[in-house]
Amino acid sequence: MGKLDVFVVTYSKERPVYFPGQPVQGQVTVELNDTMKIRGIRLRLKGMARVHWTERKSSGSGGSRTEHFSAEEEYFKTSFLLAGRWNDEPGQDINLPAGRHTFPFSYNLPSQLPSSFVGDCGLVHYDAKCTIEKPWNFNNEAITSFRVQNRLDLNRERKATKPAHLSKSKTLCCWCCASGPISANFSIDRQGYVPGEAIIINAEIENLSNRIIKKSKVFLKEEVEYHATTETKFKMRDVAKLKHGEISQGETHYWNDEQLVVPPLTPSYLKGCIIINITYSVMLDVTPAGPCSDLVLYLSVIIGNIPLQDVVAQPPPIIRPVAYTPPSTAVSRRTKNGSRPPRMSVYIETSC
Structure with missing residues (x-):
C-alpha cells in the first residue's frame, strides 16, 4: 500500500446495529509510514435498497433474450469532510505527516428506515465509505457496513x-x-x-x-x-x-x-x-x-x-447462535476516481 499502512472505518459499538433515529458514531483511522500529500479525506454514509433479477424471454423465431428487472431506493446519503478540502473547492493540498491519525464522526440516522436485509434478488444496505483524495494519483477507499433494525412491536x-x-x-x-x-x-x-x-x-x-x-x-x-x-x-x-x-x-x-x-x-x-x-x-x-x-x-x-407483554413467558429454548456476515467488510482499495394461493379457513381438494 506504499505510504499507507492502516486505513479503516470503525464504529463505537462492537456490534454496529442501530435503530432508526439513533446516532452512528465511530472513527476513521489512517496510519502512514511517510508524509502523504492529499487533497482531502471525506466520509460518506449511505442507506439504500436495490432489487435486480434477469429472465429469459422468447424473442420470436425460436430465439430468446435476457431481460433485466431492477429498482432502487435511497434513504439517505450524507458526506463529511474530515481533513483538507473538498475536491471541487479551491485551495492548497495538505501534507499529512507520518504516524497514526484518527478522525471521529457522528451522524443521526433518519427516524424512518427499513431494517437491513439481504435476499436472493435484493437487499437493504447501509455503509460508510471513506476516501483519501490525492492529487495526480489513485484515491484510497475504505468501506464498512452497519446494520439498521426497525422496531416491529x-x-x-x-x-x-x-x-x-x-x-x-x-x-x-x-x-x-x-x-x-x-x-x-x-x-x-x-x-x-x-x-x-x-x-x-x-x-x-x-x-x-x-x-x-x-x-x-x-x-x-x-x-x-x-x-x-x-x-x-x-x-x-x-x-x-x-x-x-x-x-x-x-x-x-x-x-x-x-x-x-x-x-x-x-x-x-x-x-x-x-x-x-x-x-x-x-x-x-x-x-x-x-x-x-x-x-x-x-x-x-x-x-x-418487541415481544407481546400479555403472553406468559415461555421457557427459554435452546437455539444455536447465528453469525452475521455483512454484505461488505472493511477494505482498502485503489481507484482511478411464485405467489401461493390465498389462505382460507376450510378447503377441500378432490384431484391429485
Whole structure:
C-alpha cells in the first residue's frame, strides 16, 4: 500500500446495529509510514435498497433474450469532510505527516428506515465509505457496513395474540378408483412471535385413504416480494422445520404442543421499504405415498422484535447462535476516481 499502512472505518459499538433515529458514531483511522500529500479525506454514509433479477424471454423465431428487472431506493446519503478540502473547492493540498491519525464522526440516522436485509434478488444496505483524495494519483477507499433494525412491536399488531386454525381434506386418486380422503386440522397458539420464541404446533392428521402417509412436516417459511418497475418476483425459503414419520392406513396421527423455534429473522413487512416486502407463514405438509400431490396448509404469522407483554413467558429454548456476515467488510482499495394461493379457513381438494 506504499505510504499507507492502516486505513479503516470503525464504529463505537462492537456490534454496529442501530435503530432508526439513533446516532452512528465511530472513527476513521489512517496510519502512514511517510508524509502523504492529499487533497482531502471525506466520509460518506449511505442507506439504500436495490432489487435486480434477469429472465429469459422468447424473442420470436425460436430465439430468446435476457431481460433485466431492477429498482432502487435511497434513504439517505450524507458526506463529511474530515481533513483538507473538498475536491471541487479551491485551495492548497495538505501534507499529512507520518504516524497514526484518527478522525471521529457522528451522524443521526433518519427516524424512518427499513431494517437491513439481504435476499436472493435484493437487499437493504447501509455503509460508510471513506476516501483519501490525492492529487495526480489513485484515491484510497475504505468501506464498512452497519446494520439498521426497525422496531416491529407485536403489541401493536391486532392479530398477534390470536390463535389460528385451518382444516383441509384431499381425496387421493388411484387409477380409475378414488380412495378415502386424508384430512388435517392444523393450529398455532398465536400469530405473533419474536426470534427465540417457540411457535406451539398442534395438528390432527387422519388417513382414511388406501395408502400410507410417508411423513408430515411443519415449516416456518419466509416469502419475499421484489418489486421492479414493471414486474414482481416472489421468492420463498424454509427458515425452520420439524418432521414426523409414517401414518398407516386408517390411523390418526397427532402433533401435540410441538415447539418450532423462530431463528434470527428480519421483521415482517420490512417497513419503510417500498420495493421489498417480507411475510412469514407456518406450513403443514402431509406427504402421501404414490403419485399424488401433498396436502398443504398455511397459517400466517408475524415476526417482530418487541415481544407481546400479555403472553406468559415461555421457557427459554435452546437455539444455536447465528453469525452475521455483512454484505461488505472493511477494505482498502485503489481507484482511478411464485405467489401461493390465498389462505382460507376450510378447503377441500378432490384431484391429485
